[in-house]
Amino acid sequence: MDSNNNRRNFLKTAGAGLGGLAMGGFLPGVGFLSAAEATTYADPLAPKPPQFPAKAKAVIWLHMNGAPSTLDLYDHKPDLIKLSGQEIPASFLKGIKTSTQGGVGKLLATNRTWKQYGESGAWFSDLLPNLAKQSDKLAFIKSSVTVGATHNISILKLNTGDVVPGRPALGAWITYALGSGNPDLPAYVVLSSGGRGLEGGSVNYSSGFLPAVYQGTPFRLGASPILNLDRPELMTAAQQRDNLNLLKKLNEHRNSRYPEDTELQARSQSYELAYQMESTAPEAVDLTKESEATKALYGIGEKETNDYGTNLLRARRLVERGVRFVHVVSGEVNGVRDWDAHNDIEKNHAAQAKGVDKPIAGLLADLEAHGLLESTLVVWTSEFGRTSYGQSGTGRDHNPWGYTQWIAGGGIKAGYTHGATDEVGLQIADKDTAVDTYDLHATILNQLGLDHLKVTFINKGRSERPTVVFGKVIKELIA
């Protein structure tokens, strides 16, 4: 027996697993493990303790695909209404490059009516009447910034912290650091709602350089969320178990020769997970036992909200069952494929807002009713916002310089608004309040009991972390 095996056996027999490795310098976050070691020593999805007491156990990541104009949802700007139709004063353009698409049009106010809601007095437009009633659960980040001018680049940065593929998504880092909360379900699930889908595809929920076992698992809409999950009709349960046992032995034999092959390890793990999920996954996403009132809360059964509402109710059920990170991508509504309103923003946002307003309001109310909101972070996010000046006469261009996102639950200070945009809503008003995607990630990790500076992984000799070389916890957002 070689020294590596001795060490491995010692750790296993000591019942130490990854916890024992922490004593030797490894912790999720301090992780001095190579990709191969991370999947060899113990079950890589075994639950791991947070680095400090956590406020949240799970994240529901609501990605508004295509980038909504938060100027038309939350960021009420009377001056924009007053100046609509005029050229934007040069002072508002200072320090930004506006060469995304089509140049700078005249300032544009849409046909919105605005009202303040709740004790916080947060502004909502008429596009979000249901969500407005949940206003006191939300903490707004009105000084959101990012980089990039195209969807695929900025979506990648939103999910992985970098503008080029190859880094792990936030959900993968969280799964790596905390393990799975339910061995019978994937720890990281992606729910898409049709339409354009995620530009860039699976790199947005990839494990990157982390072991492949931490990547996100896409669930489809419909009764069978995972393709080919059901056991073939002509095979008995015993036959299937025998087949899997043989496959496992063969894979372990192969893996002993190539311990650095995390793809094979992930595949082996996925066979077992799939076997377990044959019964658990359909149950987890089966809404037949939910009451009609609950379904109605999410807008299930209504044309515009059925698919997204179904995904959000599934998200609640998944979180309830220990899934760590549920990434929900908004989808097509009434023939409008996403929020990307370069023209006809009235039609686009009326459809898209209709599609998400009731389901998200229902999700927040339902999480609270189930006692899950305090331990679940609900993050309403997008790759960027949209400009206060118009494009094509009826639309808005991309805006990475100042837009709104919000977080609810999970120990976040409900009713608080962080930062602001300028008078016309184009750039953030105070650069010191800027919240970049790295800062959002750092804050989410903090609520999960993880220090973003200490969630690390050795990749090719270099220590990597979720926030690359950036990131700051926005302490003002924490209750």
Place this chain on the structure above:
Amino acid sequence: MYKKSVFLFLLAFTGMAVSAQIEMDQDLMQNIEDSTKSLTSNIALKDIKAGTLDAKELAEMFAKVEAFYTQKGGADDAVSLAKKSRELSLQVGQDIVTRNFDHANEIATTMSKTCKTCHSIYKKDA
């Protein structure tokens, strides 16, 4: 290597004395980015030797940026941010030597953010 490190360290302190022919190109910015990533890694790995070297090299490179914008004129923000970055990189170096890795990590992150702030103002030049 040691002599080179000392030289770079001293050069960082005397950044304003960099040649009047100073040039700043994409390579310099790329080198700063690479060194910043290396520094971040070496802090996490608690590699004192490599981390100190990264910090010194960064101080030297930020001195070049500072000198470039001073010479160019009309870029007070860039001069100020480059100076701040140079000072932060020196602080990181000191924290690494004293094994104060947590503080080094925080300061290095602030330094990265300072770079980003500068790029947001001078992206046409960056």
